[in-house]
Amino acid sequence: MVRTVDENVQPPSVQVEAALLTRAAGGDEAAVAALYDAYARPLWAFGLRRLGDPELAGELVQRVMTRLWQSAGRYDPSRASVRSYVFTIARTAVVDLHRQRARQPQPSADAEDVASGVAAIDELDALLQAEVVRAALDRLSSDHRQMLDLAYFRGLTQVEIAGCLELPLGTVKSRTYYALKALRLACDELGVDQ
Amino acid sequence: MTCEQARHHLGGYVLGGLTPAEQADTRAHLQRCGDCRNELAELEGLPRLLDLVAQEPAQPPASLRDRVVAAAPRPRSKRWLAVAAAAALVIAVAAALSGGPAQGPPPGSLTLALRPSEGFTASGTAAFQATGDRVRVDIALQGLEALERGATYEAWLAEPERGPVSLGRFRPDTSGRAEVGFTAEAPLSRYSWLWVTAEPDARDPAHDSPTVVRERIPGDW
Numbered sequence: 001m002v003r004t005v006d007e008n009v010q011p012p013s014v015q016v017e018a019a020l021l022t023r024a025a026g027g028d029e030a031a032v033a034a035l036y037d038a039y040a041r042p043l044w045a046f047g048l049r050r051l052g053d054p055e056l057a058g059e060l061v062q063r064v065m066t067r068l069w070q071s072a073g074r075y076d077p078s079r080a081s082v083r084s085y086v087f088t089i090a091r092t093a094v095v096d097l098h099r100q101r102a103r104q105p106q107p108s109a110d111a112e113d114v115a116s117g118v119a120a121i122d123e124l125d126a127l128l129q130a131e132v133v134r135a136a137l138d139r140l141s142s143d144h145r146q147m148l149d150l151a152y153f154r155g156l157t158q159v160e161i162a163g164c165l166e167l168p169l170g171t172v173k174s175r176t177y178y179a180l181k182a183l184r185l186a187c188d189e190l191g192v193d194q
Numbered sequence: 195m196t197c198e199q200a201r202h203h204l205g206g207y208v209l210g211g212l213t214p215a216e217q218a219d220t221r222a223h224l225q226r227c228g229d230c231r232n233e234l235a236e237l238e239g240l241p242r243l244l245d246l247v248a249q250e251p252a253q254p255p256a257s258l259r260d261r262v263v264a265a266a267p268r269p270r271s272k273r274w275l276a277v278a279a280a281a282a283l284v285i286a287v288a289a290a291l292s293g294g295p296a297q298g299p300p301p302g303s304l305t306l307a308l309r310p311s312e313g314f315t316a317s318g319t320a321a322f323q324a325t326g327d328r329v330r331v332d333i334a335l336q337g338l339e340a341l342e343r344g345a346t347y348e349a350w351l352a353e354p355e356r357g358p359v360s361l362g363r364f365r366p367d368t369s370g371r372a373e374v375g376f377t378a379e380a381p382l383s384r385y386s387w388l389w390v391t392a393e394p395d396a397r398d399p400a401h402d403s404p405t406v407v408r409e410r411i412p413g414d415w
Contacts (some may be wrong), residue, residue, distance in 0.1 A: 025267060029294060032266040035260055044254035049258045058258050059403075063357060070387050071354045074411075093357045100360060130246035137247065148209070152244050157211040176205030180237045 014191045018077035025072030036065060039086050042127035050094050050120060056101060063093045081191060083128055090124060127191060136186035144179035151176050195223040200230045208237045215391075257306050264312075264406060301398065306388065308335070308407035316370075316406050320388050328377045331361060335373075337406065338366040345394045347406065352387040353377055359385075363393065 017038070023031035040061050047057030067089045068082075075085055137145060150156045150164065158176065161168045197201075200223040206212040207220045224231050304322045318335035318373070333349055346363040353359050361376035378385070389408035 001369065021310060027267045029266065030265060031258070032263050036262050040254050040262070041251050042258065044258075045251050048252060054255075058261075061254060061258055062262055062265070067354075069267050070352050070410075074354055074386075085343075089357065092355070096357050096359075126246055126252070129235055129253070131245070133247050136243075147205075148244065151206070151209040151211050152241065153248065155210065157213075158206045159213070160318065161211070166311045170202070173202050173206060175208060176211075177201060178205075180205050180208060180240055183240055183243075186238055187240075187243060 007124055012085075014081045015077070017082040019080050021068065021072050021075060025069050032065075032069070035068065035082070038131065039065070040127075042124070042131045043086070043090055045127050046090060046124050047094065047097075049123060051097060051101075056097055060069070060090070060093055063097070067093065083191070087124060087128060091121070096121075096159070127144050132190050132192050133187065136192060137191050138184060139186040140179065140182050141187075144176060144182050147172070147175050147179040148183065151179075195219045195291070195366065197223075197227060197230055200224065200227065201233065204230070204234060204237065208234070209241065220272070225326050236403070268312075284413070297360070305381065306409045306411065306412075308388070308390070309331075309411050311339075311405045311406050314404075314406045316390075318407065320409070322382050324382060327380050329344055329360075329380045329382045331376045331388070332380055332392070333372070333374050333376070335366070336371045338370045338372060340368075341365060341392065342394065345392065348390065348393045348403075349376060350387075350389050351385040351411075352389075355384070358397050382411065383413065387411060 017035070019050050020034055024035055043061045043064055047060035048054065051057055051060065058108045064086060068086060069091075075082075080088075135146070140148075146165075147161070149160070150161045156164065158172050159169060162172045163169075163174075165172070167175075200220055203212055203216055203220045206360070207217065212220065213272040224234060303324070306320045306322075308316075308318050308320055314336040316335050316339070318333065321332045321334075323330040323332075330347070331351075333348075338347065341371050346365055348363045349361040351359045351361060359378065361378060364372050364374040387410050389410060390406045391403040392406055393403050
């Protein structure tokens with residue numbers, strides 16, 4: 001779940017995003033673009049999965065972002081991260097879109113399920129979190145990224161990696177360990193929930 | 195196995211890829227050593243995070259980015275503030291003139307000047323009147339572009355807790371004017387913006403809904 005962020009332990013990126021939101025609401029185009037780039041992809045994926053239609057997914061992205069600028073004045077950075085805020089807005093927006101497009105004047109169980117089912121909440125949370133993990137991976141050195149790729153995504157053993165990269169086995173072992181340490185640090189700095 | 199050797203193996207232990215003997219030795223060391231267990235605790239959640247990014251996500255179309263950035267707020271210029279102040283004065287004078295014996299607007303009412311979005315020429319007003327548990331919203335617009343068959347304009351209120359709330363759809367007359375009344379749930383203070391979009395034919399799959407006019411609803415109303 002997206003957690004409420006304690007003011008005293010906010011990682012720098014959370015503060016940066018809060019400042020970006022203030023600037024975006026004041027009409028700073030670069031800040032608008034930065035927030036779009038941070039959130040459009042997970043919102044789009046969520047819209048596609050929940051609404052099943054690229055057009056509606058696009059409308060979801062647009063609504064959530066618009067809502068974000070419009071309510072920036074009410075956003076309290078000491079209570080929640082921008083990410084939790086986006087999460088809350090997206091859940092509401094996906095229900096509204098579903099309801100509106102289905103032309104249902106009254107809330108229906110079906111519409112509620114679109115965003116309030118456990119699966120939907122977990123899915124949106126995972127999509128938003130994945131985006132931050134990607135950003136964390138981008139901060140790693142290429143050596144560390146390569147090590148995670150070979151050891152985890154490709155499932156090579158430490159011995160196989162040593163052979164593949166023509167490196168001493170000891171170097172592969174310590175590099176794998178330090179790659180994980182670096183990823184942990186980057187995730188902490190970016191406020192990834194553990 | 196020493197702590198140094200154990201740390202050496204911890205990456206492979208967490209991600210997989212040690213030999214069975216290394217795996218067993220590392221596990222045995224971890225059972226004995228609290229410091230190394232703490233180190234493991236720092237890292238063992240990472241595979242779950244890596245699983246999240248195993249698949250490349252779908253990319254939204256580039257045109258969506260342009261649309262969102264174009265629809266974002268514009269910096270407030272002094273010129274705009276002057277125009278807004280002039281508009282507010284006009285409304286206040288009009289209200290005083292039409293309100294009869296120096297009464298001002300009735301309590302629980304508000305009139306906003308709606309300003310056009312970039313590329314649109316429409317303008318008008320939105321008058322809100324609170325009546326019990328409802329708010330009446332009368333929108334008067336001029337300079338509306340003619341619409342294609344099946345297309346409509348749609349009025350919206352933004353509610354911070356729930357997102358956009360549709361007031362309803364309407365079509366302009368042949369002179370580009372529209373005077374329409376809607377009702378919304380009270381109180382008006384729950385809404386932050388009013389805007390009107392052009393909604394092309396719902397059957398058109400490639401439709402886009404540009405904002406025609408908009409205005410922020412003051413929070414202290």
